[in-house]
Amino acid sequence: MFFDFSLLQPLGWRHFFFRQLTLEQLERYTPARVVNLERNAVRADTGGGSFPVTLCSRLLFPDDPIARPTVGDWLLVEPGTNRAVERLERSSLIHRLRPGESSDSQAIAANVDRLLVVAALTREFNLHRIERYLVIAAQAGVTPLVVLSKADLCPDPAAVAGEVSRRLRGAGDVVALDLLRDSARDALGAWLDAGTTLALVGSSGVGKSTLLNNLAGIRRQATGATREDDDKGRHTTSSRSLHRLPGELCLIDVPGLREVGLPPVAGGVARRFAHIEALAPECRFADCTHQGEPGCAVRAAVQAGGLTADELDHYLRLQAEEAANTRRREQRSRQQDKAFGKMVRATLRAKRERQGR
Ligand SMILES: Nc1nc2c(ncn2[C@@H]2O[C@H](COP(=O)(O)OP(=O)(O)OP(=O)(O)O)[C@@H](O)[C@H]2O)c(=O)[nH]1
Numbered sequence: 001m002f003f004d005f006s007l008l009q010p011l012g013w014r015h016f017f018f019r020q021l022t023l024e025q026l027e028r029y030t031p032a033r034v035v036n037l038e039r040n041a042v043r044a045d046t047g048g049g050s051f052p053v054t055l056c057s058r059l060l061f062p063d064d065p066i067a068r069p070t071v072g073d074w075l076l077v078e079p080g081t082n083r084a085v086e087r088l089e090r091s092s093l094i095h096r097l098r099p100g101e102s103s104d105s106q107a108i109a110a111n112v113d114r115l116l117v118v119a120a121l122t123r124e125f126n127l128h129r130i131e132r133y134l135v136i137a138a139q140a141g142v143t144p145l146v147v148l149s150k151a152d153l154c155p156d157p158a159a160v161a162g163e164v165s166r167r168l169r170g171a172g173d174v175v176a177l178d179l180l181r182d183s184a185r186d187a188l189g190a191w192l193d194a195g196t197t198l199a200l201v202g203s204s205g206v207g208k209s210t211l212l213n214n215l216a217g218i219r220r221q222a223t224g225a226t227r228e229d230d231d232k233g234r235h236t237t238s239s240r241s242l243h244r245l246p247g248e249l250c251l252i253d254v255p256g257l258r259e260v261g262l263p264p265v266a267g268g269v270a271r272r273f274a275h276i277e278a279l280a281p282e283c284r285f286a287d288c289t290h291q292g293e294p295g296c297a298v299r300a301a302v303q304a305g306g307l308t309a310d311e312l313d314h315y316l317r318l319q320a321e322e323a324a325n326t327r328r329r330e331q332r333s334r335q336q337d338k339a340f341g342k343m344v345r346a347t348l349r350a351k352r353e354r355q356g357r
């Protein structure tokens, strides 16, 4: 008796996941999507509502912490016991540098089709912060959709949208909205096919919950009151959830995502700034840093107006950050390997000594 897979489609199930299953797994387990994660409590859904699942120890303590199930992951669950025995390969993974002193990646959301980057058109508006999310999207291979909220508070939202759009260079879309009055579904409809999974990111107070409610068809009364200190701390829970919205949309909400350090893996910056990287081979020096060397094709592009100095400057800074994070991670894992090797040698030596006696 097989499970009815049509129940999973509104949850984002697709061929990519189905083809990972063996016949035996099909008979024994049910696929379930992780819809809530709070500390070690995991809830999943098979189409009929969420329920708690326990993770087998292999899933709970993988070699690489990034492999641990996160919101949006598909698990194979044993009916009856609700024990998850397997995590399916991900179609995408949004991750960032784990905040604090660590050099690890932190998984934010798995199996995401589009990254909804929300930024408010207020005094706190910051193009560089948006661009940072764009690198994270590029790293994950997920197309971004930038939602500029609070358009009603900005004298010329179209101009800002145009500026963001130029920076995107076709690698995503931009929409400016008054989230309290406009219909987000009308405005974003073209990008929201049934079965799409969105991940919602943006600073505190930019309107993420308002956008979620708007997409869910819940329109709160406009109070006219807007918080002035949008970027300042407001305590948010650590719970991350996947919400099911009308039109078979899944939206992953990541509260409290204020720090967005680039994950310690190369690739995101190069992909996001492919138009700059493509110029580098034209520089006179193969190791040109584009910081003032003669014959620099990248600086020449700035002179010619094809690139703004600000964009180049931010690219260089993000590139340095990504490289530093990656280096730190490699150093750490070398140290761990060394410590592990030392332990193995000590154990072998002890064994030899015991046998020698
Ligand atoms: N004028 C105006 N106010 C908005 C708009 N969108 C959201 N707001 C208001 O901005 C405030 C913050 O919105 P939220 O949706 O709570 O922001 P958030 O991003 O979910 O914030 P956190 O939960 O802290 O991450 C609320 O008072 C909203 O009513 C908009 O488009 N225009």
Ligand SMILES: [Zn+2]
Pocket (backbone or CB within 6 Å): 280, 283, 284, 288, 289, 290, 291, 293, 295, 296, 297, 298, 299
């Ligand atoms: Zn150069």
